[in-house]
Amino acid sequence: MLKAALISFTLYGYCSLRQQEELYSHDIRLLCLFNGETPSYGTISRFQKECLTPCMEDLFTEFNRYAEQNDPQIDSSVLYLDGTKIEANANKMTFVWTKATQKYLASAWKSLIEICEKLNAWLASNGFPERVSVLRKPDPSYLLELDALFAQLEERAAVKIVTGKGHRKHPLQKLHDDFAQVSVRLLRYAVYEDLADGRNSFSKTDPDATFMHMKYDYYNHTNVFKPGYNIQLGVRSGYIRTVYVSQNCNDIHDFIPAIGTYCEQYGKYPKMVPADAGYGSFENYSWCEEHGIELMMKYSGQNKEQQKITDKNRFRSWAFGRTEEGVPVCPAGHIMEWKRTGVSNAGLYQRKTDYYGCSHCRECPLRSRCTKAKGGRVIQICHELERMKAKVRENMSSDAGHEIMVSRSIQAEGTFGDLKENYRYSRLRRRGLENVKFEVLIVAMGHNIRKLNNRNRMSCPELERYGKLKEQKSEI
Ligand code: SF4
Incomplete structure (x- = not known):
């Protein structure tokens, strides 16, 4: 199953479950792998979700280690880092903004306090000894307690519950209805705040996706935010060496975790991480100096x-x-x-x-x-930052540094270009951070297999002979 999945992603860049099912039932190479049996898309999905997703990062690293041993061109001392924002599989108008949520949460809380005060006034005027606290935080357990109290009071006061037009509601029923509406709002906003987890926004259909500006605006340059993920790729010699998927809109905060992931995978830091101006910051430069990485990230300005x-x-x-x-x-x-x-x-x-x-x-x-x-x-x-910036300029102005920066735009940005344009992988198909990470890793692995295969073909003696023959023919 793993071999079949890798073949499909190598051939097509991205291959959906239905496409894979079709491929497994028609393609002779895959038919041989399955001895003529054809797994359904449900089986493929189950295998990918239950067996591949938890270990995909390890498989990806293992493959890269294998490629390193078999391709002498790979030099692990330099890692070209770049990021792109890819649109999530979430709907456009499903945004939740944290600031608005906090504002609505505060107003719902205020309404609840007013209801509690009105209830206390009603209880006092009708000779009931109970009082409710207006200072307690409206957590779900307190809201349930209040709801039970309302039901009990309605029973004790023999309130006749009425609905629809032409019926006058008892003041206690009115308060209970208002309380129910406010409680639903309060709970909804509390859940939103939890889901945002410090982010400015998220999508209701994929809560892990954050709304961010994308380069390509197919809504006709309306500047609409779209839900997406920030994908960081570390590339060397055309191979994707590391993948880091984040929910940040800005690359600057992803540098340290992305290089940290690389170190976890290969047990060492690269000597140099050339990157664009999106990564140059005091924090990133200081971290690089602490971990013995040459400063090669541009800075804004x-x-x-x-x-x-x-x-x-x-x-x-x-x-x-x-x-x-x-x-x-x-x-x-x-x-x-x-x-x-x-x-x-x-x-x-x-x-x-x-x-x-x-x-x-x-x-x-x-x-x-x-x-x-x-x-x-x-x-x-x-002054510390000025010193680091001077070091960056010095590193980039040397001949080797200049060559590396030219190579950066070819390798890191070229990889995104290849995936997005040649393989039409410009939108994520899965929802949720874990699933998106799996998807990007398997697409990256397909890319690496293509690369290794191309390199092996180029170094094949038969092909070399064929190339020489071609050259001789053209000379004639
Ligand atoms: S003295 Fe110098 S810093 Fe002050 S206004 Fe003139 S040019 Fe600017």
Whole structure:
């Protein structure tokens, strides 16, 4: 079954269960594997879900180790990392926004407190000794308790339950009905908050998918958010070496877990991880230095810094000059003064930022073009980050570094291009993080098998002879 699944994904890039069922019943290669028997799509689905999904990552790593031994071109010291957002198998208009949910949850809570206060007033005016708490958090058990209390009170007060038009409801029944409506809302929003799990949004039809901007907007450039997953691929020599599926909209937070996954798979970190500007951050650079990885990730604004300084851009903070000690020099030629140092412990690593101000701004003729701040221009510099950025520029400016960066765009982005364009794999078919991970891993494994097969064919002596014959013929 595993061989058959791998053959189908190798042949078609992505192969649905129905397609596989058809393939197994017609393709002679697969008929031989099954001794003429044809498993149904249900059997294939069960096998993939129960047997393959839990061990797919191990199989993927094992195959890559095998490819490493059989393909001398694979160099594990460099890993090209890139990410893409792929649309989930979820519907477009099924979004739930966490901020809106929190707002609605607060308003439902307020309504519940009002109902409790009204109930207390009714209980007091009708001589009932019970009182309900308005301060207790409305968790499901408390809501059930209140519902039971309402039912008990209705029984004791001999309330006649009426429905439909033309009937006047008893005040207690009215309160009970309002309470039931608010409780449903409260529970729904509480479940939404749980499902979001810190994300800004999710889809109702695939709660693991997050709404994010995709490159391709087939809704006619309406800028509509679509549910999707962020797929990170680590590529080397055309082989997909590592796969990391995340729910983040931004690549910057995926660098550490993606390289961490690579280390778990192969037992070591790559020496270099060339990546685009989406990955360059203080945290990622610090982590790389800690784990002995060369800094080869671009940072945002790197291309801008290489621009010629003109009259238009000379007031930008990146265009400010520096003294030998790294203190900024403003466009009017004044050395700025250190004001204070801010320390942030928000991330994995402590970050210190120096604030520099200028005492000449008040009388400066360039002020209108430089700053609108009352206290004059302030520049923030993290010297540690500046040092790391300089290291990145140095690594990239060497001949080898330049070659690696050119190779990055061919290898990492080329792999996505091959899967998306040549094999039409631009949308996920499974729902849920675990299932999506399995799907991407098996598609990646199919890609790697194709790659290894192509390499073996290229190095086949028969083919080499055929190539030479062709060359000789063309010369004639
Ligand atoms: S406004 Fe202040 S910081 Fe800007 S150029 Fe003038 S003196 Fe320098």
